[in-house]
Amino acid sequence: MNRGKSYDDKVFCIADLEANALGRLPRATADYINGGSMLHETLRANNEAYDRYVFVPRYFKDVRKVDTTTVCLGKKVAFPVGISPSAMHSLCHQDAEVATARAAAERGINMILSTYTNTPVDVVAGELGGMALGQQLSKVLDEGINQSIIDNAEAAGASALFVTVDCPWLGRRLGDYRNSFAPPTDMPFPSFPTDVDIHNLSTADQRIAYDADLSWEKVRALKGRTKMQIWLKGILSPIDAAMAVEAGVDGILVSNHGGRQLDGAISTLEALPAIVEAVAGRVPVHIDGGIRRGSDIFKALALGAQHVWLGRTVLWGLAYKGQAGVKLVLDTLYDEFQLVMALNGCATVAEIGPHLLARRHLDGSVVPLLLSREARL
Numbered sequence: 001m002n003r004g005k006s007y008d009d010k011v012f013c014i015a016d017l018e019a020n021a022l023g024r025l026p027r028a029t030a031d032y033i034n035g036g037s038m039l040h041e042t043l044r045a046n047n048e049a050y051d052r053y054v055f056v057p058r059y060f061k062d063v064r065k066v067d068t069t070t071v072c073l074g075k076k077v078a079f080p081v082g083i084s085p086s087a088m089h090s091l092c093h094q095d096a097e098v099a100t101a102r103a104a105a106e107r108g109i110n111m112i113l114s115t116y117t118n119t120p121v122d123v124v125a126g127e128l129g130g131m132a133l134g135q136q137l138s139k140v141l142d143e144g145i146n147q148s149i150i151d152n153a154e155a156a157g158a159s160a161l162f163v164t165v166d167c168p169w170l171g172r173r174l175g176d177y178r179n180s181f182a183p184p185t186d187m188p189f190p191s192f193p194t195d196v197d198i199h200n201l202s203t204a205d206q207r208i209a210y211d212a213d214l215s216w217e218k219v220r221a222l223k224g225r226t227k228m229q230i231w232l233k234g235i236l237s238p239i240d241a242a243m244a245v246e247a248g249v250d251g252i253l254v255s256n257h258g259g260r261q262l263d264g265a266i267s268t269l270e271a272l273p274a275i276v277e278a279v280a281g282r283v284p285v286h287i288d289g290g291i292r293r294g295s296d297i298f299k300a301l302a303l304g305a306q307h308v309w310l311g312r313t314v315l316w317g318l319a320y321k322g323q324a325g326v327k328l329v330l331d332t333l334y335d336e337f338q339l340v341m342a343l344n345g346c347a348t349v350a351e352i353g354p355h356l357l358a359r360r361h362l363d364g365s366v367v368p369l370l371l372s373r374e375a376r377l
C-alpha cells in the first residue's frame with residue numbers, strides 16, 4: 001500500500017526527473033536523447049495517445065494486497081516493465097550500462113542491451129542478478145559482426161535477440177544535425193571491431209551500415225543462428241505482426257523507436273489493439289514509447305500488451321544519479337502502477353482488461369471500450 005513515500009527531495013514523478021536530469025547534460029547530448037525525427041509528431045503522439053484513454057474503475061474488490069508481479073522472458077519480474085535498448089549509456093553517466101543493469105537487478109526487472117552499448121554484454125549480464133537479458137540487434141551489412149553480437153550475447157546467457165526492424169535507414173534527427181552531434185572519439189563500442197569508426201555517423205564504415213533489405217527469409221534464418229528467442233522490435237502494422245508469427249518469431253515488441261525514425265508514424269498505443277487482434281495470443285505482444293506514468297503501464301496492459309519497456313525515462317534516471325537515479329525511476333513507476341491497480345480494483349495483473357478503460361474521442365465523447373465493442377457486434 002502506498003502511504004505517501006518520499007523518493008527524493010526533488011523527484012516525485014517522472015516529469016520532475018526529466019526536468020532535473022536534462023540540465024545536467026551538455027545540450028547536444030540532451031537533444032540527442034530527447035529528440036525524435038523531423039517535427040516530433042510521432043514523439044508527441046506516443047505520449048498523447050495515453051491521454052485519450054480514461055479509467056472506468058471497479059470497486060468492491062479486495063485490494064488490501066496488490067500483486068504486480070508477472071513473467072517476462074521466462075523470469076518472474078516485479079512488475080510488467082523492462083528496460084528498452086538505448087545506445088551509449090556512458091553519455092549519461094560514467095557507470096553506463098553497469099549502473100542500469102544494477103538498478104534493474106535491484107528492482108527485479110529485465111533489460112535489453114543495445115547494439116551500441118558502451119559495456120560488453122558479458123559484463124552487463126554479470127550485473128543483472130539473474131534477471132533476463134535481451135540483446136538488441138541492429139542488423140548490419142557485415143554478417144561476421146552480426147554473428148559475433150549474437151554469439152557473445154548467447155555466451156553471456158542472454159535469452160532473447162530483439163531484432164530492430166524500424167531502422168533500415170536512420171531517421172532525420174534535426175537536433176543532431178543542428179548540433180553536429182557525434183559520440184566522443186574515445187567512446188568504446190564493444191559490439192564492433194576496434195578498427196570500425198562509428199564516431200562520425202555520416203562517414204560510417206560500410207561494414208556497419210544498416211541492412212536495408214531485412215526479409216522474412218533472413219528472420220527465419222536467424223532462428224538457425226542462435227538458441228536465443230527471436231523477437232522483432234519496431235512492428236507497427238498488424239500485417240507484419242501476422243507475418244512475424246508465421247515466420248516463427250517468439251514475440252513482438254510494438255515500437256516506433258521512440259519517434260526517432262519515421263515521423264508521422266502511428267503512435268504505439270494506437271497501433272497496439274490491431275496487432276493484438278492479429279497475433280491472437282499466439283506469441284506475446286509487448287510495447288514501448290511514451291511510458292511516463294504508472295497509469296500508462298496499466299493502459300497498455302488493458303489494451304492487450306503483456307509488458308512495457310522504457311526508453312528515455314531510464315536515461316533521465318541515469319543522468320540524474322546513475323544507478324540510484326535509474327532505481328528512482330523504477331521505484332516511482334512501480335509505486336504508481338501498484339496504486340493505479342488498487343484504484344481500478346485489480347489485485348493481480350491478470351485482472352487488468354479493456355473493461356476498465358473508456359476512449360475519449362475527438363468530438364469530446366467518452367466511450368467505454370466494452371460498450372463500443374458490443375455496439376459493433
Ligand SMILES: Cc1cc2nc3c(=O)[nH]c(=O)nc-3n(C[C@H](O)[C@H](O)[C@H](O)COP(=O)(O)O)c2cc1C
Pocket residue numbers: 032033034046084085086087114115116136138164233255256257258259260288289290291309310311312313315
Ligand atoms: C537515446 C536513445 C537511443 C536509442 N537507441 C536504440 C538502439 O540502439 N536500438 C534500438 O532498437 N532502439 C533504440 N532506441 C529506442 C528505444 O529502444 C525505445 O524504442 C524508445 O526509446 C521508447 O520510447 P520512450 O523513449 O518514449 O520510452 C533509443 C532511444 C533513445 C531515446
Ligand SMILES: CCCCC(=O)C(=O)O
Pocket residue numbers: 087116201257260
Ligand atoms: C548510431 C546509434 C543509433 C542508436 C539509435 O538507434 C538511436 O539513437 O535511436
